[in-house]
Amino acid sequence: MDPFLHTYARYPIELVRGEGLRVQDSEGRWYLDGIGGIAVMALGHGHPRVKAAVHAQVDELMHTSNLYRVPVQTALAQALVDLYQARGVFLCNSGTEANEGAIKLIRKHHWRLAGSPESGVTPRTEVLVLPSAFHGRTLMSLAMTPKPAYQQGYLPLPGPVRAVPADELPAAVSEQTAAVFVEPVQGEGGCRALTDAQLRAIRAACDRTGALLVYDEIQCGLGRTGEIVHHPRPDLITLAKAVGGGLPLGAILVVNPALEGAFAPGDHGTTFGGNPVACAAGLATIQTIDDEDLPARCAALGERLTAQLEAAGFTVRGRGLIRAAVPQGPSPGEVVARMRGRGVLVCPAGVDSVRFLPPFTSTEAEIDELARAFVESAR
Ligand SMILES: Cc1ncc(COP(=O)(O)O)c(C=O)c1O
Numbered sequence: 001m002d003p004f005l006h007t008y009a010r011y012p013i014e015l016v017r018g019e020g021l022r023v024q025d026s027e028g029r030w031y032l033d034g035i036g037g038i039a040v041m042a043l044g045h046g047h048p049r050v051k052a053a054v055h056a057q058v059d060e061l062m063h064t065s066n067l068y069r070v071p072v073q074t075a076l077a078q079a080l081v082d083l084y085q086a087r088g089v090f091l092c093n094s095g096t097e098a099n100e101g102a103i104k105l106i107r108k109h110h111w112r113l114a115g116s117p118e119s120g121v122t123p124r125t126e127v128l129v130l131p132s133a134f135h136g137r138t139l140m141s142l143a144m145t146p147k148p149a150y151q152q153g154y155l156p157l158p159g160p161v162r163a164v165p166a167d168e169l170p171a172a173v174s175e176q177t178a179a180v181f182v183e184p185v186q187g188e189g190g191c192r193a194l195t196d197a198q199l200r201a202i203r204a205a206c207d208r209t210g211a212l213l214v215y216d217e218i219q220c221g222l223g224r225t226g227e228i229v230h231h232p233r234p235d236l237i238t239l240a241k242a243v244g245g246g247l248p249l250g251a252i253l254v255v256n257p258a259l260e261g262a263f264a265p266g267d268h269g270t271t272f273g274g275n276p277v278a279c280a281a282g283l284a285t286i287q288t289i290d291d292e293d294l295p296a297r298c299a300a301l302g303e304r305l306t307a308q309l310e311a312a313g314f315t316v317r318g319r320g321l322i323r324a325a326v327p328q329g330p331s332p333g334e335v336v337a338r339m340r341g342r343g344v345l346v347c348p349a350g351v352d353s354v355r356f357l358p359p360f361t362s363t364e365a366e367i368d369e370l371a372r373a374f375v376e377s378a379r
Helices: 048-060 071-083 095-114 139-143 166-172 196-209 276-291 294-311 332-341 364-377
Strands: 015-019 022-025 030-033 088-092 126-129 161-163 177-182 212-216 236-239 250-254 315-319 322-326 347-349 353-356
Touching: 030 364, 048 276, 071 088, 071 250, 071 276, 088 095, 095 139, 095 177, 095 212, 095 236, 095 250, 166 177, 166 196, 177 196, 196 212, 276 294, 294 315, 294 322, 294 364, 332 347, 332 353, 332 364, 353 364
Parallel strands: 126 161, 126 177, 177 212, 212 236
Antiparallel strands: 015 022, 022 030, 088 250, 236 250, 315 322, 322 353, 347 353
16 A cells, blocks of 8 residues: 555665765665755765754754754754845745745835835735746745646746746846746756846846746755856845755745845744754755865756757757757656666756756766766657
8 A cells, every 4th residue: 555645756776875966765776966955965865964963963953943053054044144145044844835924024025115005005916927937836836837837727826927938037127026036057947048138138127127037946956057256136035955965954045135124023933944953954965066176066067967968969958067968769767767777867858858966076987887877768
């Protein structure tokens, strides 16, 4: 009897152990993990610094709620604020929770700007997203993920949300728009990167109209694209996945000083957000990324992977170590199965491609192995 509700169509292997880029299944077979828990394991499996930090925190204090400060939580918050040159952070548990919280912050901001109900001004609520966006599975995040297969059966969803292609977005931003959400490099949508010109045009439209710009960096953040700080600067950034170093952690970063006071005490909260053990893992991860200049490594390894795939005639999208390649003939699902048969784990992205999200700490040889497995499986 399967004890689970049937939300996941899982692959037919059970994983029991991980070391670096390798994971082992319950039958003893080792695989090269080219997807790293879907962009979570930035330092690979079982990184010694992360393990030591988690063990030490478990011995010290596992949970207190957010009624009290805990040193490791404050240290992680400060590290994130410093790294992103931000004004403040709210810690939560997941990507979708970060986006929901960002929406609440945006609503509060526009509600305050509108003044009292007697002012007659209606606070802005409209959110614009890209057609192949993925922002999560809770109700508002799902409304912002305009994929019929995901939304079917859940209507009506909160809103208003409009999906607009990148080149039409600047003209669509209006005085009714509360915020524009974009992934600088889309993950689920097929590793499509917005160009600098597109981001600048969206930023300018937001500045012109007073709409807020949010970068959802849940999948592409922490340096995976080759850089931590993306330009032009947004007003808010949402993070999750890699930020917890393998444990559940999400973050809303306020970049625009005008938003610092949007949340007042009592306006938002979460029991587990910023759990000390998750913060210990996250802090060790962030410090390692910074100490070892891993964003530069992501950029170099991403170029290496792309060069090999392109030399073999494949179309490749993305930046740094968030990449997708388009197979020639077999479906992405078929390529994923063939690669798994060769001992390499990846997953599909968008409708037409196979995704690579290897750890920032991958070796050149591991990247070459990943490229070779795709090339030999994708025709
Ligand atoms: C860009 C982006 N936003 C949001 C999410 C949702 O994150 P979570 O699954 O942690 O809720 C994801 C998850 O894949 C994502 O890739």
